[in-house]
Amino acid sequence: GAGVSQSPSNKVTEKGKDVELRCDPISGHTALYWYRQRLGQGLEFLIYFQGNSAPDKSGLPSDRFSAERTGESVSTLTIQRTQQEDSAVYLCASGMGLGTGELFFGEGSRLTVL
Amino acid sequence: GNSVTQMEGPVTLSEEAFLTINCTYTATGYPSLFWYVQYPGEGLQLLLKATKADDKGSNKGFEATYRKETTSFHLEKGSVQVSDSAVYFCARQGTGGFKTIFGAGTRLFVKA
Numbered sequence: 001g002a003g004v005s006q007s008p009s010n011k012v013t014e015k016g017k018d019v020e021l022r023c024d025p026i027s028g029h030t031a032l033y034w035y036r037q038r039l040g041q042g043l044e045f046l047i048y049f050q051g052n053s054a055p056d057k058s059g060l061p062s063d064r065f066s067a068e069r070t071g072e073s074v075s076t077l078t079i080q081r082t083q084q085e086d087s088a089v090y091l092c093a094s095g096m097g098l099g100t101g102e103l104f105f106g107e108g109s110r111l112t113v114l
Numbered sequence: 115g116n117s118v119t120q121m122e123g124p125v126t127l128s129e130e131a132f133l134t135i136n137c138t139y140t141a142t143g144y145p146s147l148f149w150y151v152q153y154p155g156e157g158l159q160l161l162l163k164a165t166k167a168d169d170k171g172s173n174k175g176f177e178a179t180y181r182k183e184t185t186s187f188h189l190e191k192g193s194v195q196v197s198d199s200a201v202y203f204c205a206r207q208g209t210g211g212f213k214t215i216f217g218a219g220t221r222l223f224v225k226a
Contacts, residue, residue, distance in 0.1 A: 033214070042218035043203065056213055091158070102148065103214055107157040
C-alpha cells in the first residue's frame with residue numbers, strides 16, 4: 001500500500017485477555033519497528049525486524065509480549081494476559097533498513113485495558 | 115550510552131515568535147539525525163534530517179544543523195504559526211543503522 005497501515009485503530013479489552021495488533025508496512029521496506037507511546041510520553045522501542053528476523057528484542061517489556069513477521073510483509077504484535085499498564089498507543093514503522101534510518105509511521109493502535 | 119535528550123515541554127509561543135527546541139545526543143561515530151513531528155490526531159512524520167556533520171536539514175521553514183563538536187541538533191524556526199502546534203521528536207540512527215532512538219518529545223503550543 002501507499003503507507004504503513006495498522007489495525008485495529010482502537011482496541012478496548014479487559015485485563016487478562018490477549019490482544020493482537022497488526023502492521024502492514026510499505027511494500028519493499030525490509031525493516032519494521034514497533035514502538036510504544038504512553039499518554040504524554042515519548043516513544044519506547046519494543047522490537048525491530050530486518051526481513052523476518054528480529055535482531056533486537058531488547059525493548060519487549062516482559063515475556064507477555066511477542067512479535068512475528070512473515071517475510072518482508074505483515075507483522076503481528078501479541079500481548080498476552082493484558083495488564084492496565086499495557087494501555088498505550090502502539091506504533092509501527094517501516095524503513096529501507098540498513099543505512100538510512102528514516103522511518104515511516106502508521107497512525108498507531110490505541111490499546112485500552114480496563 | 116546511546117541516547118537522545120531534548121528540552122522538556124510544553125513550549126508556548128505567540129505566533130511569529132522564534133522557536134528553538136534543543137536536542138543533544140550521545141553516540142559512537144556519526145549517526146544520522148532526525149526531527150519527527152506529530153500533529154494532533156496524526157501519526158509521526160519525518161520533518162527533516164541530516165546525515166553527516168555540519169549538514170543542515172530544512173523543511174517547512176524549520177532548520178537544524180548537525181554539530182558534532184557539541185553533539186547537538188537543535189531545531190529552529192524564525193516565525194512560528196498556529197499550525198506548527200505539535201509534538202516534536204529528535205531522533206538518531208541506531209548503531210549499525212538500525213533501531214532509531216527517539217527523545218521524549220517536546221510539545222509546542224502556538225497562540226494566535
